[in-house]
Amino acid sequence: MRISVPTIPQAVLSSATAAKTISPAAAAQRIASFLAPGNVTTITGAGVSVDSGIRAYRGSKGRYLNxxxxxxxxxxxxxxxxxxxxxxxxxxxxxxxxxxxxARPNTTHYALAALQHTNVIPKLITQNVDGLHHKSLAHVWDEARMKERILELHGSLHxxxxxxxxxxxxxxxxxxxxxxxxxxxxxxxxxxxxxxxxxxxxxxxxxxxxxxxxxxxxxxxxxxxxxxxxxxxxxxxxIFFGESIPPEVRDRSIADIEECDRLFLVGTTLATYSAFRLLKHALELKKPVLLLNVGPTRADPLPGLEKIELASGLVMRDVVRAVL
Incomplete structure (x- = not known):
């Protein structure tokens, strides 16, 4: 699969409606109940690293910023x-x-690290190339374990x-x-x-x-x-735009979806098809899917998707407290 410039169809952006209001406390409880049974694969995007000072690809209205x-x-x-x-x-x-x-990991990175370390989230797939998920676990996991449990879908800057x-x-x-x-x-x-x-x-x-x-x-x-x-x-x-994801990375990402019981997505508009197809695959397999993101996403019209529109930094610390 070749990576194309991230797009959210204009029809999706045009039909976007105001998200239902939910308090951070209620959101944290809902996410915690979703994650608590375990065996959750997580997909993260650029929104996860915003609190670490790294710019997101898209604004709150879905506009591509770079x-x-x-x-x-x-x-x-x-x-x-x-x-x-x-x-x-x-x-x-x-x-x-x-x-x-x-850049240093932020609250969301450390929250997901805690959930990974306790095996609530056995596998994490990140679209980010900043290595911050690795930094958040470097004090407890060696390189081999991080490579086994964290898949960098689009490679690394390092x-x-x-x-x-x-x-x-x-x-x-x-x-x-x-x-x-x-x-x-x-x-x-x-x-x-x-x-x-x-x-x-x-x-x-x-x-x-x-x-x-x-x-x-x-x-x-x-x-x-x-x-x-x-x-x-x-x-x-x-992985640059127009370049193909290596077959072993593609196959492993699909396996991580097929082997989990549910899918949790954080800080991603899913504008890049390489991640969007993983979400679609999870829905085709009738797996429960929960998305935590601010602003419109490519997946918003899909039936079976549950979405909470809040910044992850507002809720993930309380999610971990509730789960663990």
Missing amino acids: PNYKSYQELVDPTEKGFAFRQRYWLRSYLGYKPVQE KVQCSHGHIVDRQTFQDRLSAANPEWKVYMDELEATGQRPRTNPDGDVALEGIEYDTFKVPECPDCLLDNKRNSILKPEL
Whole structure:
């Protein structure tokens, strides 16, 4: 399956009605009763990380907030046009990565971590690439356990891979970018010192106005150079628009839906079809489905879906108290 630019059909947005009012206390009790039987698979989206300072993809009215989306075909284009695209991408990502790297899990991440650690939620599928679910469990789970229990549907920002398959951790690649572009390192340090960071998007880049990208240097892969190849086609290990989700990730996500007794979705508009199809599959299997999100979602018209329209940070702490 290829990832397309997230969309909510206009018919859904046009027919959206005011959500029924529910108090945070009542919502917490309803969610707790839904989760209490256990064996719940959870799907999370960008809304979960908003309280950690990472921007959501969509506003409360469903409008897509980041029109500068990334095309896989442009990123791996071997021509001069592709090189220019990578210059633009990597400069914006270079400046935007540090806020993601330094972001800390929020109440919702820790609440879901507690429910995972106690096996109420055996499997969690996240559309986010920020690694905050992992950070919330790093003090109690090792890497192998996190890999087994958390599926990153759209990959991760924290590793970089070249077009020949060589992988490096993201901080090492950041250091290479700094060494190749000392003037931009100074600029980033100045932003850091003044606290005037550009706003970071969920996929780890920033919006820049009036910037020329043609002098930004993208370092070549050193492992390729050892093989006498010159290669500057590198990308984070996340799934770009127009790129396919690996078959093993797709198959595992489907298995996580089929093996659970119910499905809980948090902070997602389901505008990306890779997650929407998992919800549809759960409904086809007659599994109970509960969605916690603010604003319209692609799934709103579907029969069998129960939705609570509240920010997760308002209720998830009380949900955990009630369940555990």
